[in-house]
Amino acid sequence: MEHPKIEELIARIKTLEAELESELHREYEDFRCEITKKREEVLAKYRRDRQNLFVYLATTPILHLLSAPVIWSVLLPALILDLFVTLYQRICFPIYRIERVRRSDYIIIDRHRLGYLNPIEKLNCLYCSYFNGLIAYVAEIAGRTEQYWCPIRHAARLRSMHSRYQRFFEYGDSESFREGKKGLREELKEIKE
Template sequence: MITAPVIYSLIVPLVLVDLWVSVYQAICFRAYGIARVRRADYIAFDRQKLASLNVIEVINCQFCAYANGLVGYVREISSRTEQYWCPIKHSVRITDPHERYFGFLEYGDAEGYRTKLDAFRQRLRAPETV
């Protein structure tokens, strides 16, 4: 009970990030022809259907579902942004790279960057822009 206000205070920055990232992709992805990410593919509210959870546990599960789903949603938007602008691996080891990262160009591959950047961008195209 003591930490609940701290934990649930995260809802404010989470909602702000959600709103801002959604506006970001609505504007920028449309401008660059990048296929947009569906929030519903990442944020799922279904644990309230579990009869084994009490009201407090359902609230906790809904909070975690939103927070973790939002992180996945933001990560997918940021990975598409990275692929569009800078599909280059880092020179240092990354602990948990997104799935797109493994197909990025090797660090220092200047020729590949110049010759393959358009192909990376084309793979992100929204169906209506292809």
């Protein structure tokens, strides 16, 4: 069952997402050019803006310091999840002929290089970059798996959808599901991100 309005909205969203990505990249390139031109000036500014480690610790609320071990305790399960999901896709995706998700497209580690961050802020940026990238990586693997096995939209409204969800069949549309599932599986063989 086709819905032209939904297809039009999806196309507009994709266009806006591409435009946003392009604009963010342009801003980054402008920033990079600016850094190249004014490298020494920028580095000196970063050194001035870097908060002293002892001042940082002394001004951090005590509850933030006490909660840090709780935040960091999630790292071990995250590493285990990373390992298992990566093994899962390496073993199963070739069997299903699903193109593998490139981990490096999702887990981007670069903010720790910013000179205005002190060592603790850099470590925190490493953690956040890894953890949020991992969640996006896992969501893409799960989305491709869901597209292969059960590409059916939920009856209830979702707060957040993964990148594959818009392609899924409407809840209760058994005809489209039976007729179109093979086509959705074929799409997974030739994903171009």
